[in-house]
Amino acid sequence: MNHTPEELLIVTLADMLHGDRHVAVGAASPIPCAAALLAKSESPRRMHVSILHSLSHNPFAEGARELFDAAAQGRIDTFFLGGVQIDGSANINLVGLGDYPNLRKRFPGSFGSALMYFAVPRVILFREEHSKRTLVERVDFISAPGTSPPEVWRRGGPKALLTGRAVFSFDAERARFRLESVHGGDTPETVAEATGFAFDQAAEVGETPAPAAERLKRLRRDIAPRIAEFYPQFAARVWGLAA
């Protein structure tokens, strides 16, 4: 059964959420959102999915601070972060390009990353564009650091990086990514060529597993219509669902 690139990313992310009790998904994140809903539908135990920019699926009742408080309390197991730049030590940059504060290119800003990256046990870095422009040796501005000295309080941090080409794990001790698998069409060599930072490689770098037919069916039947509620344009593009 054929799958779209987005579907591969969704099931790959969903696999990273197994065992979670509570996954929170931020704004403008259709792929993490679909992954969380898929993982919830497959979870043998209760799993909460908080979709922060939905009125009805955002459980927080005390305003915007409650998300950060809940994360600080350790009540959110997995969160997704991206970056205009991500570097080889998993530092992320959401602020801009150039010599801060004299930026030549300004982006929106760091949002809550500077707490979430410390407080959430498992942060999954997700960036579809895999290029030397996005995956750099050293970010121009650290919105949130990938690692911290041992005396600094830190419950969690980056566990994996998923791009449109590959899956990396992250080793906080070594402060380095390790290539775990490449998506169909890529090889470790093409990935290395497209990556601006040096990384380790797993003993055997296989191909990122394609979604099983049954699972793909369930994704399209059960999850896609719900994504269409939150992300009509995405659902129209990937699944041809009417907005």
Add this chain to the structure above:
Amino acid sequence: MNHTPEELLIVTLADMLHGDRHVAVGAASPIPCAAALLAKSESPRRMHVSILHSLSHNPFAEGARELFDAAAQGRIDTFFLGGVQIDGSANINLVGLGDYPNLRKRFPGSFGSALMYFAVPRVILFREEHSKRTLVERVDFISAPGTSPPEVWRRGGPKALLTGRAVFSFDAERARFRLESVHGGDTPETVAEATGFAFDQAAEVGETPAPAAERLKRLRRDIAPRIAEFYPQFAARVWGLAA
């Protein structure tokens, strides 16, 4: 027009509230509650009266912490405090008698006094019983201190002490009370005899002014029925209103 002792206390307290924008009244306080409602009815500008133990007259919508936060923000102009003991430096004791923690007599506890006494610009001490048992030289336990060293943050504190026999003002510089007036039937001498601490005296200690007839009428007509909602037993006793 005859007045009850309670009515004298109510109008005397009400006079202390003129100019306030926001008065908060705690639990089990029928006389301060009536005074606040009377002052509001006489105020030429908007005045908020928060009656903390009433569902409908307690404005706080964010739980019990909001009162203390609002006080810390300086949004409550006057608050009432009492004390099992009050001493000559305006220290108050709500905890017990004896050598803490080995108390021979335990009372409920300090509640929020240890913040409110610092944060509210004008705290009025109110204790009907005026005796050497309640007005002591030195409290056995300081629930909240009457004065603080200059480097300690303190927006407000005790401004007056009203008892069943007299009105005192408080001078924070000298950390001493000053007798301002005595209620009908008492003299500065009988008050001094009943007081366990030394105090200053105003140049002329007059009699606490009796309520004017018009004002007493308004109190009985407009305020008493509302007090009967919150404090039926008090209203029945003082005004003969059916509970």
Add this chain to the structure above:
Amino acid sequence: MDAFERLTLEEIAEAVPDGALLGVPADYSGVPMAATRALIARGARDLRLYCLPYTTLQGDMLIGAGCVASVEAAAVTLGEHGLAPRFTAGVESGALEMRDSTCPALHAQLQATEKGVPFMPQRGIIGSDIAAHRPDWQVIDSPFGNAPDPVLLVPAVKLDVTLFHAPYADRDGNVFIGRRRELATLVHAASKVLVTVEKIVDESLYATEASAACALPAFYVDGIAVAEDGAWPCGLTDLYPPDAEAIRAYAAAAKTQAGFKAYLAEFGLAPRPTPASQTA
């Protein structure tokens, strides 16, 4: 699979371990009296009560029944019905450890846990005997501003269990707490959250923005038991007022340990035979 863990009152009582630091709501916040009787029935012991900010009947009964090792609170009282008799006796006899605090500090210590920080600054309190008897609190000079500015720091408190009673939960396990947001503070600071409710309703609290503002989200809650009149004889917001006669009867009976024992016996309960419950 239910959307939430449905428990019985007995299971609630079992889920509060002996020795737990237990979050206790004030009388305006949904006092879990049915669950409190279940705790006495199971013979809970060595509970450490952390009251936000005070307790009435619940604390006094647990103390009289011998379930309590210590109390941290801004007050323990039966309010208009007078002093809390078993508490008063316990303190005066020296059998009960009382950690005197004050409302804003009790809030702040839980808020620290709510925010995941090791301490919170708090104004006031300096110069009181409350502070003088709290070696676990510290005063620092604020590093901001130029003038000396002593500020009290109170450390984060993490509760083992928070237990309260609420009007209702919905089928997803969201609990109505309305404007009693101090319950949310008790919840955010607790490792385990147990709730009793009058009933379970069909309509989601998130059906409207207005009702969403009344919700405690399900993801905080470990288990819910239905207990009709579960706050009795305390009141429950605008649903039922305190049963003044029943509380007066308690206040009168509990003046002595023998009277308290007789009161418990009416519920088929008996106090634990511990020193704290032996005080006259």
Add this chain to the structure above:
Amino acid sequence: MDAFERLTLEEIAEAVPDGALLGVPADYSGVPMAATRALIARGARDLRLYCLPYTTLQGDMLIGAGCVASVEAAAVTLGEHGLAPRFTAGVESGALEMRDSTCPALHAQLQATEKGVPFMPQRGIIGSDIAAHRPDWQVIDSPFGNAPDPVLLVPAVKLDVTLFHAPYADRDGNVFIGRRRELATLVHAASKVLVTVEKIVDESLYATEASAACALPAFYVDGIAVAEDGAWPCGLTDLYPPDAEAIRAYAAAAKTQAGFKAYLAEFGLAPRPTPASQTA
């Protein structure tokens, strides 16, 4: 005497002084767009925007119109409609001072004022370039616990004015904010609070416990103006969604200062002739 101060939009704009540190809500919290246009109309200048935690159209328009000296925020963006063009141009040209922060720090600095304390501790952030560029923040070693534990302290921020839009107020001046409690934080930390509402309703928000949970109490509020569709083209909770087409039109027009000027002209408005509004 009305129970509250009724204002017009023009009076609201007058009540925000030039140079004010202005509390700015996020796009989920009731963006006061009608009042923002009134601010531009009155030629407000040197506003310092403190965003909780980010701003969209409101901040970008004020920047483009030359009303803004600085922005403190976790982000400025038009969300799905792309970068905020006047903000981006202002930063890239160096005309606009941007104080980069992060959501929890923006909350914490207001919470400090809410609690009347000089600072708040905050986890995370250490090691980021956000912290590196904030000399007003400090790291101390926590005085609690035995191991070294560096903690960030952020100082209290007191806003001069908080201004937001809400679904309604009642006749007593209580304002419906529902679960948008970050608006309460903005309010608690402000010297002056100005609100625009869709309408004034007769029934008190305190009529039921459920609606009381949605209230911002009147005693915080200095003035209220009625402004129907007052958040447009932003959305207002469940009352109306953002007007995607209108925001897209803004995003396209504001790509250049000339286009922005033409956009303003449609409302009979013009930008102030300041350096920040001159950037292409």
